[in-house]
Structure formats: C-alpha cells, structure tokens
Amino acid sequence: MTYRYDVYGLLVDSDVDLHLDRAADDTARSADLVVRRAPGSSGQAPLAGRTVLEHVRDGRCWYRAVELGGGQLVLRFDGVLDVELAPDGRRAVWRPAPGGDEGVAAVLLAGAFLAFVLTWRGDLVLHGSAVDLVRDDRAAGIGFVGRSGMGKSTMATLLCRAGGSLVTDDVLVLDRHGAGVVPRRGAAEVRLRDGAVALADELGAAGAPLRTSGDARHALHLAGTPGAAAMRPPAPLAALVIPFPDRSHDELRVQRLTPREAAITLMRVPRLSEWQDHAVTARHFADLVALTAQVPVLLARVPWGPPFRHDVVEDLIRTVLTGDLPGAEQLVQAGAQAVGSE
Secondary structure, rough: OOEEEEEEEEEEEOOOOOOOEOOOOOOOOOOOEEEEOOOOOEEEEEEEHHHHEEEEEEOOEEEEOOOOOOEEEEEOOOOOOOEEEEOOOEEEEEOOOOOOHHHHHHHHHHHHHHHHHHHHHHOOEEEEEEEEEEOOOOEEEEEEEOOOOOOOHHHHHHHOOOOOOEEEEOOEEEEEEEEEEEEEOOOOOEEHHHHHHHHHHHHHOOOEEEEEEOOOOOOEEEOOOOOHHHHHOOOOOOEEEEEEOOOOOOOOEEEEEOOHHHHHHHHHHOOOOOOOOOHHHHHHHHHHHHHHHOOOEEEEEEEEEOOOOOHHHHHHHHHHHHHHOOOHHHHHHHHHHHHHOO
C-alpha cells in the first residue's frame, strides 16, 4: 500500500503512512518525491562524504547529512534511521537503525526529512505553523515560528479553536507573491505536548480527530473537512509571531521587531539547525531579509495555560490584524536574548 500527499508544493508518494492528511487528488500526476523503505536495517556505520548539515547537542550528533560522490545525500537521525536521497531529489530510500522506533521514524520523515529536501531544493523553510482566519470578511494568515517547545503548535491550535483553519504545522514553507507572502499547505494536524493535553481533549471532544503520534504526542486534525474552502489557496500572512509562554503575567504583550532584528532572530530558529553548506545558509539569510521587508515579525509574551484563555487569543488576533502594537523596547531586548539563549 502507498500513500500520496499533496504537501508543501510536492506530491509525495510514500509506502509508510506519514499522517500528513493532505491526500493527492490527481492520480495521473507523477510524484515529485517517492519515499520507500529498503529491506533490512541501517548499521549506521560512519558516514564518509562532505558534511552539509550537522546538529550536535550535549556531545551527541542528533542528525547529520553528507553529500556522497555523484550528488547522492544521506541524512542520518542517530539511533532512528538513515535516508538516502537520489541526486535528482526525486527518490528517497530509508532504513531504520537497529532498535529504532518506526513510529518516530515516520514522524521524522514527515517533518525533518521533508524540511531537508525542501531546503536543499532552495525553498524558504521555517520551523513553524500557520493558520487561516476570516474576520470581518477579510481572510488573513498568521504564522508562529520558534524553537521546539516555544508554543507554536499550541498557538496554532488556539487560533483554530477561535475559528481558524490549519494551513501547516511544524514545517512552514513560504512563497513570495507580489506584495504578499503565502504559506504552502502542509501537515493537516498539530502535535501537542502533554502540557496542552486539556486543549487536545477539548477539541477532540468537539469532533476534531485525535490520535497519539509516533513520538507520543497528541495529534489533532485541524484543517477542516475537504471541500471548496479547504482547496482555496492559503491567505497571505498578516504577521509571523514568535510566541513566548509567560506564566508570570496576565496580559498579552506584543512588540514588532525591525526588519533587521527580525531577520537575525529568525536565523536563530531554523527548522534544521547547523547547516554547514555556505550556499544554503547564504540563500536562507537573503530570503529572510526579503521576507522581513514584507511581513511583520512580532514577539508575543502570551499568558500561558492551562487553562488557555479565549480573550488572550482574540487580543492577539485583533493586534495582528489591526497592526495596533504597543511600544516596549525592553521586550524586544528580552525577547532577542531569550531566542538566543534557547
């Protein structure tokens, strides 16, 4: 059995369920990326080649990508799986590591691996989520970006609870269209940590499909039912928001970064960190400079739950859509320091 997904501008054909929940309707179209499991397992022997990506934390290499002769790429997730990407970027073969969890492997294929492929192809990829909203007959998108654990998926879920529709979670791919920036449709569900279990249960009880993901998170389908509305192109982004959960204050505090501050801050919160390939990092920064010249980037100190307050979410939506941003220079400095210390 194979699964076909229309996500991030790619038609992905996979023999493992990636739970992206964006089924491809065009059965005649050739896949842009074919993903297949190879027999056996990967011994994860040392990789020899030009390192293009290497993420090391606490003395451990969590993931690494090398380019072999002829342009083939190997992306390794330590202790979980290896993925080999053909030179043309259209076919990938993966093997689990001995003892690797195949549920976690599916999560990494759907998220980090696709982010790697898209970045290598030259797309602008951020670590974030996006939601479409309609207020006063105006459609607008709001994106949330940041490192893991900063509340991106929770904020996207809260906006969906307020009437929005999920555009993507975890992998945020952006296209510039004229004067606007539009997110590509991606994953149709959010994966929430245990701190938001009450929110997951609330929306699950209201009818949103709920399951446990391969990495033991609470996965909620929030993209709505298929139909004309779901097929419309996503709305241009009104803003990108970097959320900071705040349990010490009761009021939402928002500050807009200057374009220069925004580009530097976004460089610190990539979907895949520690690229070693200069061409990738240079292109990414140039794209961020162009992005932040078009889209406001906001730091938001958000009163955090549970319980998650409806009024805070409505205040954030109103602030983004009206551009009514209070001045608080110290928040810019504190926010930039917090991002840099993550």
